[in-house]
Amino acid sequence: MGDAVLYAIGDLAELAGVSRRTIRYYVQEGLVPAPLGLGRGSHYGPAHLEQLLKVKAMQEAGRTLDEIKRALSGRGGANSLHAAESGQLPERSVWRRIAIAPGVELHVSGGVRLPSPGKLNELAAWCRAHFHPVIEEEDSDA
Amino acid sequence: MPESVAVPKAGLFTGTKIAVPLTGVTVDAEISNLCARVTVTQRYVNNEAKPIEAVYVFPLDEASAVCGFEAIVDGTLVVGEVKERDEAFRIYDEAMEQGHGALLLDEERPDVFQASVGNLPPGKEVLLKLTYVSELPVADGSIRFVVPTTVSPRYAPAEDQKGVGRPDSEALNPPVAWDVPYGLNLSVRLAVSGAIGRIESPSHPIAIALNNGEAVVTLSQREAALDQDFVLSVDAPALATPQAWIERNDDMDDAVAIAFAPAAGTGATPAEVIFLVDRSGSMAGTSIEEVRNALQLCLRSLVSGCHFNIIGFGTKIDMLFPHSRLYDEATLAAASAHVAGMQADLGGTEILPALEAAFDQSRPTSMARQVVVVTDGQVTNTDAVLAFVRKHEAYARVFTFGIGAGPSHHLVRGLARAGGGAAEFILPGERASTKVTRQLARVLSPALTNVRLDWGGLDVTQAPSVVPPVFGDARLLVYGFVKTPREDRKQTTIRLLADSSSGPVAFDVRLDPAHPDGHTHRTVATLAARGRIRELEEHPDWIAARGSRQTNRKTNTHVKEIVELSLRYGLMSRETSYVAVERRETPVLGDVQLRRIPVALTRGWGDLTQLAFGRPFSPADTGVIALGPMPRAIGSTRMPQPRGAAKGMLARFLGRSDPDDSASSLYGSRARMDAGAPADPLQRLIALQHADGSWGLTPAFAAAIGRTLADLDKALSGVAGSTTAIRQAWATALAVAWLERNAADAAAEWRLLADKARRWLDGLGTVPPGGRSWLDAARAELAQASPALRTR
Numbered sequence: 001m002g003d004a005v006l007y008a009i010g011d012l013a014e015l016a017g018v019s020r021r022t023i024r025y026y027v028q029e030g031l032v033p034a035p036l037g038l039g040r041g042s043h044y045g046p047a048h049l050e051q052l053l054k055v056k057a058m059q060e061a062g063r064t065l066d067e068i069k070r071a072l073s074g075r076g077g078a079n080s081l082h083a084a085e086s087g088q089l090p091e092r093s094v095w096r097r098i099a100i101a102p103g104v105e106l107h108v109s110g111g112v113r114l115p116s117p118g119k120l121n122e123l124a125a126w127c128r129a130h131f132h133p134v135i136e137e138e139d140s141d142a
Numbered sequence: 143m144p145e146s147v148a149v150p151k152a153g154l155f156t157g158t159k160i161a162v163p164l165t166g167v168t169v170d171a172e173i174s175n176l177c178a179r180v181t182v183t184q185r186y187v188n189n190e191a192k193p194i195e196a197v198y199v200f201p202l203d204e205a206s207a208v209c210g211f212e213a214i215v216d217g218t219l220v221v222g223e224v225k226e227r228d229e230a231f232r233i234y235d236e237a238m239e240q241g242h243g244a245l246l247l248d249e250e251r252p253d254v255f256q257a258s259v260g261n262l263p264p265g266k267e268v269l270l271k272l273t274y275v276s277e278l279p280v281a282d283g284s285i286r287f288v289v290p291t292t293v294s295p296r297y298a299p300a301e302d303q304k305g306v307g308r309p310d311s312e313a314l315n316p317p318v319a320w321d322v323p324y325g326l327n328l329s330v331r332l333a334v335s336g337a338i339g340r341i342e343s344p345s346h347p348i349a350i351a352l353n354n355g356e357a358v359v360t361l362s363q364r365e366a367a368l369d370q371d372f373v374l375s376v377d378a379p380a381l382a383t384p385q386a387w388i389e390r391n392d393d394m395d396d397a398v399a400i401a402f403a404p405a406a407g408t409g410a411t412p413a414e415v416i417f418l419v420d421r422s423g424s425m426a427g428t429s430i431e432e433v434r435n436a437l438q439l440c441l442r443s444l445v446s447g448c449h450f451n452i453i454g455f456g457t458k459i460d461m462l463f464p465h466s467r468l469y470d471e472a473t474l475a476a477a478s479a480h481v482a483g484m485q486a487d488l489g490g491t492e493i494l495p496a497l498e499a500a501f502d503q504s505r506p507t508s509m510a511r512q513v514v515v516v517t518d519g520q521v522t523n524t525d526a527v528l529a530f531v532r533k534h535e536a537y538a539r540v541f542t543f544g545i546g547a548g549p550s551h552h553l554v555r556g557l558a559r560a561g562g563g564a565a566e567f568i569l570p571g572e573r574a575s576t577k578v579t580r581q582l583a584r585v586l587s588p589a590l591t592n593v594r595l596d597w598g599g600l601d602v603t604q605a606p607s608v609v610p611p612v613f614g615d616a617r618l619l620v621y622g623f624v625k626t627p628r629e630d631r632k633q634t635t636i637r638l639l640a641d642s643s644s645g646p647v648a649f650d651v652r653l654d655p656a657h658p659d660g661h662t663h664r665t666v667a668t669l670a671a672r673g674r675i676r677e678l679e680e681h682p683d684w685i686a687a688r689g690s691r692q693t694n695r696k697t698n699t700h701v702k703e704i705v706e707l708s709l710r711y712g713l714m715s716r717e718t719s720y721v722a723v724e725r726r727e728t729p730v731l732g733d734v735q736l737r738r739i740p741v742a743l744t745r746g747w748g749d750l751t752q753l754a755f756g757r758p759f760s761p762a763d764t765g766v767i768a769l770g771p772m773p774r775a776i777g778s779t780r781m782p783q784p785r786g787a788a789k790g791m792l793a794r795f796l797g798r799s800d801p802d803d804s805a806s807s808l809y810g811s812r813a814r815m816d817a818g819a820p821a822d823p824l825q826r827l828i829a830l831q832h833a834d835g836s837w838g839l840t841p842a843f844a845a846a847i848g849r850t851l852a853d854l855d856k857a858l859s860g861v862a863g864s865t866t867a868i869r870q871a872w873a874t875a876l877a878v879a880w881l882e883r884n885a886a887d888a889a890a891e892w893r894l895l896a897d898k899a900r901r902w903l904d905g906l907g908t909v910p911p912g913g914r915s916w917l918d919a920a921r922a923e924l925a926q927a928s929p930a931l932r933t934r
Contacts, residue, residue, distance in 0.1 A: 059305060064304060
């Protein structure tokens with residue numbers, strides 16, 4: 001990673017599927033590094049996104065902040081997450097989940113780099129447009 | 143600029159030189175017949191060299207409708223606006239990013255709020271003002287006005303420590319300090335119509351100034367510590383009469399408020415009563431003592447035919463009986479001994495499993511199940527608890543006692559609302575017996591149910607749409623938005639209809655639309671909107687939607703209605719926040735330091751003062767109690783080392799792991815504080831009453847009423863019949879006569895007990911010598927023997 005892809009906080013929130021509050025909170029808690037730069041020009045890079053998704057996935061897996069902090073402070077870096085007494089965490093746990101319809105989600109691996117935040121939304125919008133009629137038909141059949 | 147900016151004083155720091163930007167809190171309130179209108183002003187000063195973001199978590203009355211938010215920044219007024227919660231944060235965050243000043247007010251719970259003062263430059267001051275209106279509970283013609291001052295540490299069950307983002311366990315538990323360098327100033331103006339009787343504060347010394355029939359209450363001391371609720375109780379008999387208000391609003395619907403004084407039936411009916419007693423660590427000290435006293439009185443106020451049980455809860459559950467047992471001499475004795483030895487020794491406040499246990503108990507009979515919850519309510523999972531009770535409201539009615547200097551009013555009142563019961567609060571040192579008796583009378587009396595309104599031809603959207611059950615002594619307020627055009631409104635009668643134990647009943651209030659009331663600032667409309675929002679926020683559908691945190695939340699109809707009402711009436715809710723931006727010509731860009739304001743530990747909380755120090759707080763004890771990782775609140779300054787015992791206890795209470803676990807030994811070694819024999823003769827006499835309502839003629843009884851046994855025996859010479867029965871009848875009559883004679887001013891406390899005793903006497907076949915009734919004979923005996931005891 002470490003290319004020139006930079007995100008404003010709003011884009012980062014959308015990409016990671018978390019609220020702006022959550023990002024600020026993670027940064028305050030030292031779970032995600034502070035943005036690059038100050039004030040209006042501050043921005044986040046792919047490393048921020050990856051870490052953000054990692055913490056989010058651990059919270060989704062039911063781990064408390066204390067546990068996550070302990071896991072992260074272990075040896076630093078991504079590997080310590082798996083090393084630290086967490087047998088339950090699957091090998092690749094970093095996925096974005098986008099709700100398409102009730103009971104239907106689009107999953108995108110954290111490892112997949114999409115060209116821009118907008119693209120993912122386009123994809124989700126396309127899915128919603130094409131999935132809805134299918135589901136409704138099935139409902140009406142039943 | 144205040145002097146303190148140039149030379150930072152010790153007063154602006156905790157004892158360990160950690161800057162606290164909050165310098166004081168001022169509360170100005172006005173109490174009218176309808177409600178209280180309160181302005182809270184918080185003053186923040188940045189005495190540091192860098193810009194800061196100050197974050198303060200504080201409590202407000204759970205009934206409060208926050209309807210105004212503004213700030214004076216460096217002499218300039220900045221007015222806040224209500225926005226959807228996420229949108230408000232975006233505005234706040236962007237303003238900070240761009241170097242402007244920003245202010246945000248979030249509602250974390252109906253009784254816990256968070257103020258954020260963003261990007262405050264060095265040397266600058268902000269006065270943050272928020273305004274709320276709040277309905278006042280009125281019982282027995284007395285108003286109770288409460289200003290909560292601190293957020294007590296709240297126990298977080300495992301599920302509240304999880305979830306994406308900031309978990310509830312963090313949001314509701316600000317850093318706690320032994321002592322904080324900011325205090326409270328307070329002034330309450332009483333603008334109530336009719337005569338005002340007694341004005342008193344069971345919590346603080348107060349000064350009262352009277353002027354043209356209006357009273358202004360202030361604190362006697364210049365500044366009070368923010369470590370216990372301020373409570374003001376005012377006797378205002380006029381509030382016990384029905385009243386109606388109609389308010390004209392030019393930019394929104396006209397609103398109406400109706401105060402009913404319905405009379406529900408009295409008289410005790412046997413029921414199954416389950417006492418659910420919080421015995422978590424936070425209840426240690428004065429709280430558990432209050433609980434023991436209250437329970438002893440509760441036990442003796444039950445009537446024959448009742449079934450009962452006592453369930454203590456914490457992380458574990460401790461039941462007196464496996465299931466409810468019939469109330470008799472043996473079970474009363476067992477319960478009384480159980481209560482006398484009761485300790486706050488059961489760990490964290492797992493209230494949800496305890497409620498489940500109470501609701502799930504097998505039923506001994508088909509009689510109504512009444513659950514009486516005694517707690518300080520300091521938990522984070524209030525939403526889940528209220529949802530559970532509401533879902534199971536058909537199984538039991540729930541009554542609550544809020545105990546301690548800083549109980550969660552939202553949980554204690556919310557539980558009673560959800561369970562169709564009523565709430566009472568008992569402050570440390572406050573005489574509890576009146577409240578206990580009043581509450582038990584409600585528990586054993588049938589409420590008015592199926593309560594609904596006939597608006598007398600007026601087209602009204604009622605709030606709340608469903609009226610809760612009504613008990614005999616409380617004022618009931620119902621609001622509405624009036625849809626009928628002004629020109630079509632006529633004088634009318636609003637009728638409250640309900641089912642009582644003896645059939646349908648109705649109560650009327652006249653409403654004259656030609657005479658709008660004197661309230662301004664859209665007070666009635668605000669209260670009406672708040673009533674509706676609360677109903678939505680306590681609905682299981684909203685709580686389920688909150689839990690899901692999915693994108694489809696926004697399509698939830700409850701969420702939509704809450705947001706819509708909040709925006710229209712400029713009101714805060716769980717879905718909306720207040721935000722204000724101070725635009726700066728020269729942006730302040732820099733590394734903004736986060737400062738979480740520590741809150742004072744609630745006085746007497748968990749008996750921690752005595753446990754940790756064996757002496758009361760003093761300024762020397764100042765310092766922040768650290769929980770787990772050091773609070774990032776106070777920047778890079780090194781935090782004081784936490785005191786082992788206190789830290790362990792707090793960490794355990796809050797449900798966090800604590801490696802030293804030093805608290806267990808504290809619990810283990812704690813000396814038992816048995817209540818022993820009460821010093822008060824009234825309490826002593828009450829403690830001797832049998833389950834059937836009678837007293838025995840014993841030396842202890844004679845001592846309790848200030849006589850000797852031989853003396854009392856004399857009157858019985860020559861009476862025919864069973865000696866035991868006669869001795870019991872004589873003692874019972876003497877007890878009732880003694881209560882009437884010597885404790886008339888506390889009659890509310892012993893009314894139920896005396897009723898029970900009289901019923902027992904009425905069922906007797908024997909009469910004393912002279913053919914009078916036992917009671918008359920006893921009255922004569924006391925009058926003759928001890929005229930000196932007569933009280934006025």
